[in-house]
Amino acid sequence: MGMKKATLSALAEPNRLRIVELLRDKPLTVGEIAMHLGLRQPQASKHLRVLSDAGLVEVQAIANRRIYKLRRQPFIELKTWLESFHHIWEERFDRLDDYLRELQVKEKKHHDKD
Amino acid sequence: MGMKKATLSALAEPNRLRIVELLRDKPLTVGEIAMHLGLRQPQASKHLRVLSDAGLVEVQAIANRRIYKLRRQPFIELKTWLESFHHIWEERFDRLDDYLRELQVKEKKHHDKD
DNA sequence: AGAGAATATTCCTGTGAAGGAATATTAGGT
DNA sequence: ACCTAATATTCCTTCACAGGAATATTCTCT
Numbered sequence: 191m192g193m194k195k196a197t198l199s200a201l202a203e204p205n206r207l208r209i210v211e212l213l214r215d216k217p218l219t220v221g222e223i224a225m226h227l228g229l230r231q232p233q234a235s236k237h238l239r240v241l242s243d244a245g246l247v248e249v250q251a252i253a254n255r256r257i258y259k260l261r262r263q264p265f266i267e268l269k270t271w272l273e274s275f276h277h278i279w280e281e282r283f284d285r286l287d288d289y290l291r292e293l294q295v296k297e298k299k300h301h302d303k304d
Numbered sequence: 305m306g307m308k309k310a311t312l313s314a315l316a317e318p319n320r321l322r323i324v325e326l327l328r329d330k331p332l333t334v335g336e337i338a339m340h341l342g343l344r345q346p347q348a349s350k351h352l353r354v355l356s357d358a359g360l361v362e363v364q365a366i367a368n369r370r371i372y373k374l375r376r377q378p379f380i381e382l383k384t385w386l387e388s389f390h391h392i393w394e395e396r397f398d399r400l401d402d403y404l405r406e407l408q409v410k411e412k413k414h415h416d417k418d
Numbered sequence: 419a420g421a422g423a424a425t426a427t428t429c430c431t432g433t434g435a436a437g438g439a440a441t442a443t444t445a446g447g448t
Numbered sequence: 449a450c451c452t453a454a455t456a457t458t459c460c461t462t463c464a465c466a467g468g469a470a471t472a473t474t475c476t477c478t
Contacts, residue, residue, distance in 0.1 A: 194321065195316065195318055195321065198312055198315050198316040198321070199313075199316035201312050201316075202309065202312040202313035202315075202316040203465090203466080204309055205466090207308065207309065207312070214388065214389055214392075219424085219425095220424070220425060220426090221423095221424065221425080230467085230468080230469095231424080231425070231426090232425085232426075232427080232467090232468080232469085232470095233466080233467065233468085234425090235425060235426055235427080236426085236427085236466080236467090237466090238425095238426095239426080239427090240465095251474095251475095253424090253475060253476070254423060254424045254425075254474075254475050254476070255423095255424065255425080255475095256424080256425065256426090260389070260392055262392050262393050265386065265389050265392055265393065266393050268386060269386050269393075272379065272382060272383050272386060274328065275328055275374070275379050278328075278374055278376050278379055279376050279379065279380050279383075317435090317436080319436090333454085333455095334454070334455060334456090335453095335454065335455080344437085344438080344439095345454080345455070345456090346437090346438080346439085346440095346455085346456075346457080347436080347437065347438085348455090349455060349456055349457080350436080350437090350456085350457085351436090352455095352456095353456080353457095354435095367444095367445060367446070367454090368444075368445050368446070368453060368454045368455075369445095369453095369454065369455080370454080370455065370456090
Protein backbone atom coordinates (compact mmCIF):
# COMPACT_ATOMS: atom_id res chain seq x y z
CA MET A 191 0.00 0.00 0.00
CA GLY A 192 2.98 2.31 0.37
CA MET A 193 4.63 1.14 -2.78
CA LYS A 194 2.75 3.66 -4.88
CA LYS A 195 5.53 6.15 -4.43
CA ALA A 196 8.07 3.80 -6.00
CA THR A 197 5.75 2.99 -8.87
CA LEU A 198 4.79 6.56 -9.55
CA SER A 199 8.24 8.04 -9.46
CA ALA A 200 9.57 5.28 -11.65
CA LEU A 201 6.88 6.06 -14.20
CA ALA A 202 7.32 9.80 -13.88
CA GLU A 203 10.53 9.73 -15.88
CA PRO A 204 9.67 10.04 -19.59
CA ASN A 205 12.13 7.47 -20.88
CA ARG A 206 11.02 4.95 -18.31
CA LEU A 207 7.43 5.57 -19.24
CA ARG A 208 8.35 4.85 -22.84
CA ILE A 209 10.12 1.68 -21.81
CA VAL A 210 7.06 0.49 -19.97
CA GLU A 211 4.84 1.28 -22.92
CA LEU A 212 7.22 -0.62 -25.14
CA LEU A 213 7.18 -3.64 -22.87
CA ARG A 214 3.41 -3.56 -22.87
CA ASP A 215 3.51 -5.35 -26.20
CA LYS A 216 6.11 -7.98 -25.41
CA PRO A 217 9.24 -8.69 -23.36
CA LEU A 218 12.37 -7.21 -24.80
CA THR A 219 16.12 -7.27 -24.56
CA VAL A 220 18.10 -4.31 -23.25
CA GLY A 221 19.58 -3.78 -26.66
CA GLU A 222 16.21 -3.87 -28.34
CA ILE A 223 14.81 -1.38 -25.88
CA ALA A 224 17.74 0.97 -26.31
CA MET A 225 17.44 0.74 -30.07
CA HIS A 226 13.70 1.28 -30.21
CA LEU A 227 13.89 4.34 -28.01
CA GLY A 228 17.13 5.80 -29.27
CA LEU A 229 18.82 5.46 -25.90
CA ARG A 230 22.43 4.60 -25.22
CA GLN A 231 22.83 1.18 -23.73
CA PRO A 232 24.05 2.32 -20.30
CA GLN A 233 21.09 4.64 -19.84
CA ALA A 234 18.73 1.90 -20.87
CA SER A 235 20.31 -0.41 -18.31
CA LYS A 236 20.11 2.25 -15.65
CA HIS A 237 16.45 2.95 -16.29
CA LEU A 238 15.70 -0.74 -16.28
CA ARG A 239 17.46 -1.00 -12.96
CA VAL A 240 15.17 1.63 -11.52
CA LEU A 241 12.12 -0.04 -12.98
CA SER A 242 13.30 -3.32 -11.57
CA ASP A 243 13.92 -1.90 -8.10
CA ALA A 244 10.44 -0.44 -8.21
CA GLY A 245 9.10 -3.87 -9.01
CA LEU A 246 7.71 -2.81 -12.34
CA VAL A 247 9.73 -5.22 -14.42
CA GLU A 248 11.52 -8.49 -13.94
CA VAL A 249 14.47 -9.98 -15.74
CA GLN A 250 15.10 -13.32 -17.26
CA ALA A 251 18.66 -14.08 -18.25
CA ILE A 252 19.21 -16.06 -21.40
CA ALA A 253 22.85 -16.41 -22.30
CA ASN A 254 24.29 -13.00 -22.89
CA ARG A 255 20.94 -11.30 -23.04
CA ARG A 256 18.61 -10.10 -20.32
CA ILE A 257 14.99 -10.15 -21.21
CA TYR A 258 12.85 -7.62 -19.40
CA LYS A 259 9.13 -7.98 -18.98
CA LEU A 260 6.46 -6.17 -17.03
CA ARG A 261 5.23 -7.43 -13.70
CA ARG A 262 1.51 -7.38 -13.11
CA GLN A 263 1.33 -6.52 -9.44
CA PRO A 264 2.20 -2.82 -9.48
CA PHE A 265 -0.21 -2.21 -12.33
CA ILE A 266 -2.97 -3.97 -10.49
CA GLU A 267 -2.20 -1.97 -7.38
CA LEU A 268 -2.27 1.26 -9.32
CA LYS A 269 -5.54 0.26 -10.91
CA THR A 270 -7.00 -0.52 -7.50
CA TRP A 271 -5.84 2.77 -6.11
CA LEU A 272 -7.33 4.64 -9.03
CA GLU A 273 -10.62 2.91 -8.45
CA SER A 274 -10.80 4.51 -5.03
CA PHE A 275 -11.37 7.70 -7.00
CA HIS A 276 -14.27 6.11 -8.76
CA HIS A 277 -16.81 8.65 -7.57
CA ILE A 278 -14.83 11.35 -9.30
CA TRP A 279 -15.83 10.36 -12.77
CA GLU A 280 -19.46 10.16 -11.86
CA GLU A 281 -20.99 13.26 -13.39
CA ARG A 282 -22.48 14.62 -10.16
CA PHE A 283 -19.08 15.06 -8.57
CA ASP A 284 -18.50 18.34 -10.34
CA ARG A 285 -21.11 20.68 -8.93
CA LEU A 286 -22.50 19.01 -5.86
CA ASP A 287 -19.63 19.05 -3.48
CA ASP A 288 -18.77 22.68 -3.70
CA TYR A 289 -22.33 23.60 -3.01
CA LEU A 290 -22.14 21.67 0.21
CA ARG A 291 -18.85 23.33 0.79
CA GLU A 292 -20.13 26.83 0.29
CA LEU A 293 -22.86 26.13 2.76
CA GLN A 294 -20.36 25.00 5.36
CA VAL A 295 -18.42 28.19 4.89
CA LYS A 296 -21.49 30.37 5.25
CA GLU A 297 -22.54 28.46 8.33
CA LYS A 298 -19.17 29.10 9.84
CA LYS A 299 -19.47 32.82 9.21
CA HIS A 300 -22.78 32.93 11.07
CA HIS A 301 -21.36 30.85 13.86
CA ASP A 302 -18.45 33.22 14.30
CA LYS A 303 -20.83 36.10 14.86
CA ASP A 304 -22.32 34.44 17.97
CA MET B 305 -1.92 12.14 -24.26
CA GLY B 306 1.43 13.65 -23.25
CA MET B 307 0.12 14.95 -19.96
CA LYS B 308 0.86 11.71 -18.20
CA LYS B 309 4.31 12.94 -17.26
CA ALA B 310 2.88 15.96 -15.46
CA THR B 311 0.30 13.86 -13.66
CA LEU B 312 2.72 11.16 -12.66
CA SER B 313 5.46 13.39 -11.38
CA ALA B 314 2.97 15.45 -9.44
CA LEU B 315 1.70 12.29 -7.78
CA ALA B 316 5.17 10.89 -7.24
CA GLU B 317 5.82 13.27 -4.37
CA PRO B 318 4.56 11.67 -1.15
CA ASN B 319 3.02 14.77 0.35
CA ARG B 320 1.21 15.55 -2.85
CA LEU B 321 -0.07 12.02 -3.02
CA ARG B 322 -1.42 12.45 0.50
CA ILE B 323 -3.05 15.72 -0.47
CA VAL B 324 -4.77 14.06 -3.38
CA GLU B 325 -5.96 11.22 -1.19
CA LEU B 326 -7.26 13.74 1.27
CA LEU B 327 -9.14 15.63 -1.41
CA ARG B 328 -10.67 12.39 -2.58
CA ASP B 329 -13.19 12.70 0.22
CA LYS B 330 -14.08 16.34 -0.17
CA PRO B 331 -12.74 19.73 -1.21
CA LEU B 332 -10.60 21.39 1.41
CA THR B 333 -9.00 24.64 2.35
CA VAL B 334 -5.25 25.16 2.31
CA GLY B 335 -5.22 25.48 6.05
CA GLU B 336 -7.25 22.33 6.52
CA ILE B 337 -4.94 20.39 4.24
CA ALA B 338 -1.86 21.64 6.02
CA MET B 339 -3.33 20.78 9.39
CA HIS B 340 -4.50 17.31 8.41
CA LEU B 341 -1.12 16.39 6.99
CA GLY B 342 1.10 18.19 9.45
CA LEU B 343 2.56 20.45 6.79
CA ARG B 344 3.56 24.05 7.16
CA GLN B 345 1.28 26.36 5.28
CA PRO B 346 3.83 27.52 2.69
CA GLN B 347 4.71 23.96 1.73
CA ALA B 348 1.06 23.10 1.43
CA SER B 349 0.55 26.07 -0.87
CA LYS B 350 3.57 25.11 -2.92
CA HIS B 351 2.42 21.53 -3.36
CA LEU B 352 -1.03 22.71 -4.28
CA ARG B 353 0.52 24.98 -6.86
CA VAL B 354 2.26 22.02 -8.44
CA LEU B 355 -0.91 19.96 -8.37
CA SER B 356 -2.76 22.85 -9.92
CA ASP B 357 -0.20 23.34 -12.68
CA ALA B 358 -0.44 19.65 -13.42
CA GLY B 359 -4.18 20.05 -13.74
CA LEU B 360 -4.91 17.69 -10.88
CA VAL B 361 -6.76 20.19 -8.75
CA GLU B 362 -8.65 23.40 -9.21
CA VAL B 363 -9.24 26.30 -6.87
CA GLN B 364 -12.30 28.17 -5.86
CA ALA B 365 -11.78 31.37 -3.93
CA ILE B 366 -14.22 32.18 -1.19
CA ALA B 367 -13.29 35.27 0.75
CA ASN B 368 -9.96 34.70 2.38
CA ARG B 369 -9.94 31.00 1.75
CA ARG B 370 -9.04 28.98 -1.30
CA ILE B 371 -10.89 25.75 -1.64
CA TYR B 372 -9.06 23.07 -3.56
CA LYS B 373 -10.80 20.16 -5.19
CA LEU B 374 -9.78 17.38 -7.53
CA ARG B 375 -10.30 17.61 -11.26
CA ARG B 376 -11.65 14.53 -12.98
CA GLN B 377 -9.84 14.65 -16.29
CA PRO B 378 -6.32 13.56 -15.28
CA PHE B 379 -7.71 10.67 -13.30
CA ILE B 380 -9.79 9.53 -16.21
CA GLU B 381 -6.78 9.80 -18.48
CA LEU B 382 -4.67 7.79 -16.10
CA LYS B 383 -7.40 5.19 -15.84
CA THR B 384 -7.59 4.97 -19.61
CA TRP B 385 -3.87 4.62 -19.91
CA LEU B 386 -3.83 1.87 -17.32
CA GLU B 387 -6.49 0.03 -19.24
CA SER B 388 -4.12 -0.26 -22.15
CA PHE B 389 -2.27 -2.68 -19.90
CA HIS B 390 -5.41 -4.70 -19.48
CA HIS B 391 -3.92 -7.89 -20.92
CA ILE B 392 -1.33 -7.84 -18.17
CA TRP B 393 -3.69 -8.86 -15.45
CA GLU B 394 -5.09 -11.70 -17.49
CA GLU B 395 -3.59 -14.81 -15.98
CA ARG B 396 -2.01 -16.10 -19.17
CA PHE B 397 0.31 -13.14 -19.47
CA ASP B 398 2.75 -14.55 -16.99
CA ARG B 399 4.08 -17.70 -18.62
CA LEU B 400 3.06 -17.53 -22.22
CA ASP B 401 5.04 -14.68 -23.57
CA ASP B 402 8.43 -15.74 -22.38
CA TYR B 403 7.95 -19.10 -23.93
CA LEU B 404 7.40 -17.42 -27.23
CA ARG B 405 10.34 -15.29 -26.43
CA GLU B 406 12.67 -18.17 -25.68
CA LEU B 407 11.73 -19.70 -28.97
CA GLN B 408 12.61 -16.55 -30.82
CA VAL B 409 16.00 -16.47 -29.16
CA LYS B 410 16.75 -20.07 -30.05
CA GLU B 411 15.67 -19.47 -33.59
CA LYS B 412 18.04 -16.58 -33.82
CA LYS B 413 20.94 -18.70 -32.62
CA HIS B 414 20.30 -21.22 -35.36
CA HIS B 415 19.96 -18.47 -37.88
CA ASP B 416 23.30 -16.97 -36.90
CA LYS B 417 25.01 -20.25 -37.60
CA ASP B 418 24.02 -20.13 -41.29
C1' DA C 419 42.63 -19.37 -22.79
C1' DG C 420 41.37 -15.35 -25.79
C1' DA C 421 38.19 -12.37 -28.42
C1' DG C 422 34.11 -10.15 -28.91
C1' DA C 423 29.03 -9.43 -27.88
C1' DA C 424 25.53 -7.86 -24.43
C1' DT C 425 24.83 -5.79 -20.26
C1' DA C 426 25.87 -3.55 -15.77
C1' DT C 427 28.35 -0.30 -12.94
C1' DT C 428 31.09 3.70 -11.65
C1' DC C 429 32.44 8.44 -11.59
C1' DC C 430 31.51 13.01 -12.80
C1' DT C 431 28.70 17.00 -13.64
C1' DG C 432 24.63 19.78 -14.11
C1' DT C 433 19.95 20.62 -13.10
C1' DG C 434 15.58 20.55 -10.83
C1' DA C 435 12.85 20.14 -7.01
C1' DA C 436 11.71 20.20 -1.88
C1' DG C 437 11.90 22.22 2.75
C1' DG C 438 12.81 26.29 5.94
C1' DA C 439 12.33 30.97 7.02
C1' DA C 440 10.93 35.30 5.92
C1' DT C 441 8.02 38.31 3.43
C1' DA C 442 4.29 39.81 0.26
C1' DT C 443 -0.63 39.72 -0.87
C1' DT C 444 -5.47 39.79 -0.26
C1' DA C 445 -9.84 39.95 2.23
C1' DG C 446 -12.88 40.87 6.43
C1' DG C 447 -14.12 42.92 10.57
C1' DT C 448 -14.18 46.84 13.62
C1' DA D 449 -7.87 53.31 7.73
C1' DC D 450 -5.93 49.44 10.75
C1' DC D 451 -5.39 44.82 12.46
C1' DT D 452 -5.61 40.11 11.73
C1' DA D 453 -6.36 35.71 9.33
C1' DA D 454 -5.52 32.97 5.17
C1' DT D 455 -2.74 32.19 1.44
C1' DA D 456 1.01 32.86 -1.97
C1' DT D 457 5.72 33.90 -3.21
C1' DT D 458 10.68 34.52 -2.78
C1' DC D 459 15.28 33.35 -1.52
C1' DC D 460 18.40 30.05 0.02
C1' DT D 461 20.42 25.59 0.67
C1' DT D 462 20.54 20.84 0.16
C1' DC D 463 19.97 16.61 -2.18
C1' DA D 464 18.41 13.23 -5.61
C1' DC D 465 18.68 12.04 -10.11
C1' DA D 466 19.54 11.97 -15.25
C1' DG D 467 22.95 11.87 -18.93
C1' DG D 468 27.86 11.19 -20.74
C1' DA D 469 31.97 8.66 -20.93
C1' DA D 470 34.68 5.09 -19.48
C1' DT D 471 35.19 0.70 -17.48
C1' DA D 472 33.86 -3.77 -15.39
C1' DT D 473 31.33 -8.06 -15.82
C1' DT D 474 29.53 -12.11 -17.91
C1' DC D 475 28.60 -15.14 -21.47
C1' DT D 476 29.59 -17.61 -26.04
C1' DC D 477 32.32 -19.38 -29.44
C1' DT D 478 36.51 -21.17 -31.41
